[in-house]
Amino acid sequence: MNREIRVLFRGAFAIFRRDLRKFLSNPFVIVMTLFMPIMYLIIFGNAMGGATTGIPLGVVQEDPYIHETLLYETGTGMLETFHQQGHPALFRVIVFPDETSAQNALRERKISAYVVFPSTISPGRDVRLYVDSSEYMVPTLVQSGVQSALAMAGAANPLAIFPLYGTIEYIQFFGVGVIVMAIFMTTMMGGGIALIRDREMGIIEGYLVTPVKRSSIILGTIGSGTVRAFLAGFIIFLVDILVAGVVIRSVESFILVVCVLLLICVGITSLVVALSSRFATQQEYASSIAFLNLLFFMTSGAFYPVIGMPYWLKWLTVINPEYYAVDALRSIILRGQGIDIIATDLVAIAIFALFAIILGIVTYRRTLE
Amino acid sequence: MCGAIGDMVAQTGTTSAVKVHDPGKDPSPIIRVRDMTKIFHNRHEVTAVNHVSLDVDQGEIFGLLGPNGAGKSTLIRILTTLMRPSSGTACIGQYLVGKDDEEIRKIIGVCPQNSTIDLDLTAYENLEFYGNLLNVDEETLPDRIHYLLGMVKLTDHTHVPVKNFSGGMRRKLEIVRAFLHHPLILFLDEPTIGLDPDSRREIWDQIKRLNAERTTIILTTHYMDEAEKLCDRIAFMNGGRLVALDTPENLKKVIPSGELIELGSPALDPAVVSLLQHRDGVRSVEIHDHVLRISVKDSSRVLPVILADLEHHSVRVQSITIRQPSLEDVFIYLTGIGLEGG
Numbered sequence: 259m260n261r262e263i264r265v266l267f268r269g270a271f272a273i274f275r276r277d278l279r280k281f282l283s284n285p286f287v288i289v290m291t292l293f294m295p296i297m298y299l300i301i302f303g304n305a306m307g308g309a310t311t312g313i314p315l316g317v318v319q320e321d322p323y324i325h326e327t328l329l330y331e332t333g334t335g336m337l338e339t340f341h342q343q344g345h346p347a348l349f350r351v352i353v354f355p356d357e358t359s360a361q362n363a364l365r366e367r368k369i370s371a372y373v374v375f376p377s378t379i380s381p382g383r384d385v386r387l388y389v390d391s392s393e394y395m396v397p398t399l400v401q402s403g404v405q406s407a408l409a410m411a412g413a414a415n416p417l418a419i420f421p422l423y424g425t426i427e428y429i430q431f432f433g434v435g436v437i438v439m440a441i442f443m444t445t446m447m448g449g450g451i452a453l454i455r456d457r458e459m460g461i462i463e464g465y466l467v468t469p470v471k472r473s474s475i476i477l478g479t480i481g482s483g484t485v486r487a488f489l490a491g492f493i494i495f496l497v498d499i500l501v502a503g504v505v506i507r508s509v510e511s512f513i514l515v516v517c518v519l520l521l522i523c524v525g526i527t528s529l530v531v532a533l534s535s536r537f538a539t540q541q542e543y544a545s546s547i548a549f550l551n552l553l554f555f556m557t558s559g560a561f562y563p564v565i566g567m568p569y570w571l572k573w574l575t576v577i578n579p580e581y582y583a584v585d586a587l588r589s590i591i592l593r594g595q596g597i598d599i600i601a602t603d604l605v606a607i608a609i610f611a612l613f614a615i616i617l618g619i620v621t622y623r624r625t626l627e
Numbered sequence: 628m629c630g631a632i633g634d635m636v637a638q639t640g641t642t643s644a645v646k647v648h649d650p651g652k653d654p655s656p657i658i659r660v661r662d663m664t665k666i667f668h669n670r671h672e673v674t675a676v677n678h679v680s681l682d683v684d685q686g687e688i689f690g691l692l693g694p695n696g697a698g699k700s701t702l703i704r705i706l707t708t709l710m711r712p713s714s715g716t717a718c719i720g721q722y723l724v725g726k727d728d729e730e731i732r733k734i735i736g737v738c739p740q741n742s743t744i745d746l747d748l749t750a751y752e753n754l755e756f757y758g759n760l761l762n763v764d765e766e767t768l769p770d771r772i773h774y775l776l777g778m779v780k781l782t783d784h785t786h787v788p789v790k791n792f793s794g795g796m797r798r799k800l801e802i803v804r805a806f807l808h809h810p811l812i813l814f815l816d817e818p819t820i821g822l823d824p825d826s827r828r829e830i831w832d833q834i835k836r837l838n839a840e841r842t843t844i845i846l847t848t849h850y851m852d853e854a855e856k857l858c859d860r861i862a863f864m865n866g867g868r869l870v871a872l873d874t875p876e877n878l879k880k881v882i883p884s885g886e887l888i889e890l891g892s893p894a895l896d897p898a899v900v901s902l903l904q905h906r907d908g909v910r911s912v913e914i915h916d917h918v919l920r921i922s923v924k925d926s927s928r929v930l931p932v933i934l935a936d937l938e939h940h941s942v943r944v945q946s947i948t949i950r951q952p953s954l955e956d957v958f959i960y961l962t963g964i965g966l967e968g969g
Binding site for chain 1: 707708709729732733735737739741742743744745757760761762
């Protein structure tokens with residue numbers, strides 16, 4: 259009996275030691291896997307728990323007006339200083355000369371909302387609040403902030419709220435982000451690992467002794483990856499329409515969605531081809547890609563508005579292609595906006611795609627030589 | 628140096644007349660390796676191939692033999708354009724390795740040591756895929772695939788995913804895959820490693836059949852019997868160096884002890900021993916029980932003399948065994964180590 263237990267533990271210990279030795283022999287993987295929960299901690303802890311501040315809010319005096327009303331002056335003053343305890347001001351107040359310019363600024367998403375104070379000739383009328391309802395959490399914050407500020411200013415005027423894009427459910431807001439997330443996830447996890455496995459199994463080497471052109475291999479690999487990624491994104495897009503109740507308003511919108519998807523798909527596939535060429539083993543690739551995937555997704559604004567993120571994290575969104583893709587898709591799908599509004603996003607995605615394609619070709623080519 | 632034999636290769640590519648394979652009469656080399664060295668710069672510098680020069684004649688089955696780590700696979704990888712030599716040159720036909728790689732890839736077929744067959748695809752799909760990579764004529768590709776599958780008796784498994792194949796079936800598929808485009812030269816790296824005796828025999832038959840179609844075949848192996856059965860000429864490699872290169876018969880003559888003749892007889896006269904010992908070509912004579920063991924240089928010349936002597940002394944011979952030294956013995960003699968790398 260005693261002997262049996264010794265044998266049991268001996269075997270267990272042998273396995274324990276082998277596994278641990280393998281674990282410790284790859285510090286890169288350890289660091290990368292540790293990075294994941296740390297990133298969760300920092301991003302969720304900071305972004306979700308912390309207070310959102312500095313929401314760009316437009317104020318405008320209703321036309322026609324002779325002087326600024328008292329309500330406008332005290333209201334604007336209150337809005338400028340309104341803050342939650344221990345935090346900086348909730349709003350960054352921007353004064354607009356007339357309603358039309360405020361409206362344009364809201365459409366172009368330079369501001370999150372604007373308040374229209376009644377004119378001098380119509381006292382006692384509603385204070386109107388126009389909100390960009392395509393964002394998550396921000397509309398609610400704006401609404402309660404404006405309400406409290408007005409109450410503190412002693413205004414008796416009722417507050418009328420106009421959501422610019424109607425009521426948008428969180429599932430719709432999030433659903434559009436998931437399209438991009440699906441593309442990144444399937445490509446980074448599925449596509450990259452499949453490439454490394456093919457290389458490990460020597461299948462790529464089989465190609466190399468045939469007269470097939472190296473450019474054919476690269477073109478075929480990136481092409482198939484792009485189609486796979488596109489299908490993943492498109493399926494989620496259909497689910498968004500059928501389940502989340504997202505509405506596509508026109509053929510132009512549909513074509514724009516497809517364009518954005520294709521562009522981001524070819525970009526991310528090329529990036530994955532480049533990355534998987536650099537990593538020797540599946541494990542190394544998987545752990546670093548999981549980290550990168552998380553970082554991209556967290557800072558993409560897919561499920562949490564970028565405005566709520568701490569300042570130092572916001573700069574990551576500037577170089578995050580996923581952010582531009584999410585933003586472009588939300589503009590098209592949720593706000594029904596056209597190419598004029600999403601041009602910046604498109605240019606950013608195109609630059610990313612071009613950069614990734616060049617990187618992908620150069621890096622992959624090196625592994626084929 | 629590659630141009631000298633260029634015309635010859637160009638001809639073989641177009642002429643339809645198939646000459647009977649005879650390495651003796653067709654000695655023009657299709658592969659020429661000159662002073663080739665490959666050094667790997669890892670943590671330690673490793674010279675995998677060390678100043679190797681050799682020629683492979685057209686239409687022969689050429690064996691590269693040596694223990695693991697001898698440099699066989701590295702040499703093959705260089706010849707199949709997967710690697711560049713550190714120094715020296717290699718020509719395949721009129722093409723220079725490292726310069727005309729794309730042309731070389733059109734005339735070679737490669738069956739690497741590790742399987743490159745996609746397990747998720749069926750046999751047909753695998754061959755079709757490679758047919759497209761190899762730019763085989765689309766019209767004839769389906770027929771070619773069915774012909775090749777029939778040749779290795781895999782017709783019943785045409786549309787079965789390769790993951791359900793046995794090791795031998797996979798290997799056979801891999802070999803015909805390398806042969807899809809009628810290559811002039813077929814490289815087989817350890818074609819029968821890890822296979823059971825039946826599968827090995829089948830693959831040997833296959834290799835012989837492909838060779839009969841006038842394909843030059845280069846195979847690496849560390850199985851003696853394989854090399855001996857198949858190869859017209861054998862190159863011994865050890866530690867990156869070419870140790871010897873000749874036909875299996877000639878290689879065996881390298882060992883001074885030559886052959887061993889064992890004669891069984893119920894009654895042996897010790898006087899015969901001294902008599903035989905003085906015959907030409909006889910090295911040593913011993914009696915063990917009822918067996919006369921004679922070490923000779925060349926049994927075909929000496930044996931008749933010995934038998935005549937024995938008859939003269941009325942020694943009745945019950946059995947005759949001629950044992951040739953195996954290639955393994957030759958290898959051990961030349962390198963001081965066994966083929967298993969011991």
